[in-house]
Amino acid sequence: MTEPNQRTLINFQKAQFLTSASNLSQCPEDIGYEVAFAGRSNAGKSSALNTLTGSKKLARTSKTPGRTQLINFFSISDQQRLVDLPGYGYAKVPEEMKKQWQYHLEQYLSQRQCLMGIVLMMDIRHPLKEFDLMVMQWANSCEMPLHILLTKADKLKYGAAKQALNKLQSIIGSYHNPISVQLFSALKKTGVDELRVKLSGWLQED
Ligand SMILES: Nc1nc2c(ncn2[C@@H]2O[C@H](COP(=O)(O)OP(=O)(O)OP(=O)(O)O)[C@@H](O)[C@H]2O)c(=O)[nH]1
Numbered sequence: 001m002t003e004p005n006q007r008t009l010i011n012f013q014k015a016q017f018l019t020s021a022s023n024l025s026q027c028p029e030d031i032g033y034e035v036a037f038a039g040r041s042n043a044g045k046s047s048a049l050n051t052l053t054g055s056k057k058l059a060r061t062s063k064t065p066g067r068t069q070l071i072n073f074f075s076i077s078d079q080q081r082l083v084d085l086p087g088y089g090y091a092k093v094p095e096e097m098k099k100q101w102q103y104h105l106e107q108y109l110s111q112r113q114c115l116m117g118i119v120l121m122m123d124i125r126h127p128l129k130e131f132d133l134m135v136m137q138w139a140n141s142c143e144m145p146l147h148i149l150l151t152k153a154d155k156l157k158y159g160a161a162k163q164a165l166n167k168l169q170s171i172i173g174s175y176h177n178p179i180s181v182q183l184f185s186a187l188k189k190t191g192v193d194e195l196r197v198k199l200s201g202w203l204q205e206d
């Protein structure tokens with residue numbers, strides 16, 4: 001028998017765009033294993049997905065916050081998918097549209113049976129905003145595994161980045177869902193292996 005930590009690493013380079021959905025009914029069949037990438041608009045979700053999969057343009061990145069407006073599905077195999085969720089909190093989007101996204105996002109998060117865990121991305125310079133705390137509390141309440149990426153770690157000196165990591169680590173100590181945090185930089189490729197190990201655990205059967 002293999003120990004969970006000896007499971008094979010998934011080859012994330014196999015990820016291919018599958019489909020986009022604007023609501024739950026348009027999502028692919030709810031089977032197998034799925035991991036969702038969530039975060040505030042501009043947190044670096046699409047960049048992290050591209051870095052993870054070794055692709056420059058699998059997920060669209062943009063200097064314009066709010067670019068990813070649909071739930072985008074990427075398949076690694078017919079049983080394993082990565083999901084780029086719409087960025088939350090882009091101010092220039094009309095209020096009604098924001099409510100719609102929020103509704104569909106909540107539907108997805110609460111109803112999706114194959115959802116194994118959430119990767120929550122926060123810009124290391126602006127962590128723990130209202131949306132982040134909401135996701136953290138929600139995950140805690142339903143025991144959903146959560147892995148936090150402190151993104152754009154290259155924007156801080158190593159000491160300051162480490163300090164931000166330590167602070168987050170002490171905060172998540174009071175949570176009782178499976179929860180972890182790491183530094184990440186799409187620019188410098190920092191933390192990619194750590195992320196691959198975490199997701200390989202989530203996306204495979206025990
Ligand atoms: N310096 C630095 N910039 C980054 C990093 N990751 C992302 N960015 C930049 O941050 C901006 C937003 O990145 P995206 O990956 O598009 O962010 P997103 O969370 O997908 O944004 P939305 O789809 O709008 O919600 C882009 O200009 C990226 O180039 C990083 O690790 N380091």
Ligand SMILES: [Mg+2]
Binds near residue numbers: 045060067
């Ligand atoms: Mg995006």
